Amino acid sequence: MQDRDRTVARNRQTLRRLTVAAAGAAIGLNAVLLIQTSVIQVGPGAVQDAIVSFFGAVFPGGGLRAAQPPAAPSASPLVVTGAS
Amino acid sequence: MSSSPNVLWFVDRSAGEVTLLLLSAVVILGVARAAMPRARPVLLEGVHVNLGLLTIAFAGLHITAAILDPYARLGLLDATVPFVSAYRPTWTGLGVVSAYLYVAAVLSSWPARRLPRRIWIWLHRGMYAAWAVALVHSLGSGSDARNELFLLLDLAAVAGVLIAFLGLRVAEAWTALPPLWAALAAVALVTTLGVGIWAFNGPLQPGWAHASGTPPDLIRSR
Numbered sequence: 388m389q390d391r392d393r394t395v396a397r398n399r400q401t402l403r404r405l406t407v408a409a410a411g412a413a414i415g416l417n418a419v420l421l422i423q424t425s426v427i428q429v430g431p432g433a434v435q436d437a438i439v440s441f442f443g444a445v446f447p448g449g450g451l452r453a454a455q456p457p458a459a460p461s462a463s464p465l466v467v468t469g470a471s
Numbered sequence: 472m473s474s475s476p477n478v479l480w481f482v483d484r485s486a487g488e489v490t491l492l493l494l495s496a497v498v499i500l501g502v503a504r505a506a507m508p509r510a511r512p513v514l515l516e517g518v519h520v521n522l523g524l525l526t527i528a529f530a531g532l533h534i535t536a537a538i539l540d541p542y543a544r545l546g547l548l549d550a551t552v553p554f555v556s557a558y559r560p561t562w563t564g565l566g567v568v569s570a571y572l573y574v575a576a577v578l579s580s581w582p583a584r585r586l587p588r589r590i591w592i593w594l595h596r597g598m599y600a601a602w603a604v605a606l607v608h609s610l611g612s613g614s615d616a617r618n619e620l621f622l623l624l625d626l627a628a629v630a631g632v633l634i635a636f637l638g639l640r641v642a643e644a645w646t647a648l649p650p651l652w653a654a655l656a657a658v659a660l661v662t663t664l665g666v667g668i669w670a671f672n673g674p675l676q677p678g679w680a681h682a683s684g685t686p687p688d689l690i691r692s693r
Contacts, residue, residue: 421485423618424481424485
């Protein structure tokens with residue numbers, strides 16, 4: 388009787404682990420596919436901006452800012468030399 | 472109305488692909504359970520049921536994102552009545568049909584299979600049709616059919632279900648009624664080949680967006 392109870396408990400635990408692993412894998416794959424489709428369609432910069440603005444909206448005091456647009460061709464280039 | 476894709480459009484597409492993969496896993500586990508009734512039945516059936524519920528969660532996410540997303544302009548009516556949507560009506564409609572077949576299989580199994588076993592088993596076999604129709608829906612209405620990662624996952628899903636059906640179900644039941652199982656194996660192989668040929672000449676070719684019935688203004692906005 389005890390052996391049977393132990394087997395049932397072990398089966399339940401294995402089932403729980405497998406279910407959690409499958410759910411984790413599904414959520415992870417969903418995130419990968421979501422990022423991949425967005426990067427292909429709108430480009431990595433736009434995705435980065437979207438993620439930053441999402442977190443900026445959720446955590447307003449976090450100090451996150453979207454990437455700055457590239458400098459206009461007429462702007463003076465900043466030359467940095469002698470990096471230490 | 473929006474003519475450019477937004478995050479909901481991407482959620483719709485990724486959740487749709489995950490739903491197809493989960494549905495494939497549910498079918499494979501169901502086939503394994505039927506073919507090997509003595510092989511850890513509690514565990515096999517438990518994972519089969521739990522993944523079935525997870526499939527409903529992801530299908531819900533897929534449908535909700537499709538309805539809320541302003542890009543493809545799908546509404547509640549398009550999500551519940553097959554073949555009426557303005558966006559790829561045939562292929563979107565197949566998704567609705569697949570959902571109904573799946574819901575029938577799930578609801579008839581719960582609670583505690585109150586239906587007579589013969590009726591239940593035929594409704595449950597509808598899961599094969601739900602999976603095949605979902606695959607065609609995914610290739611036909613998804614705008615990622617030519618995305619290599621999506622294609623690879625679709626191929627893995629098809630290979631998994633086909634191997635499970637032929638290698639487990641047909642192999643196990645073969646001795647009982649060889650002509651029937653030979654015919655079912657042939658149907659599975661011919662259907663797979665047919666879907667492959669259709670996909671190669673349709674969704675995997677340039678111009679499918681137009682041929683599949685995407686509204687012209689959405690094609691122009693890409």
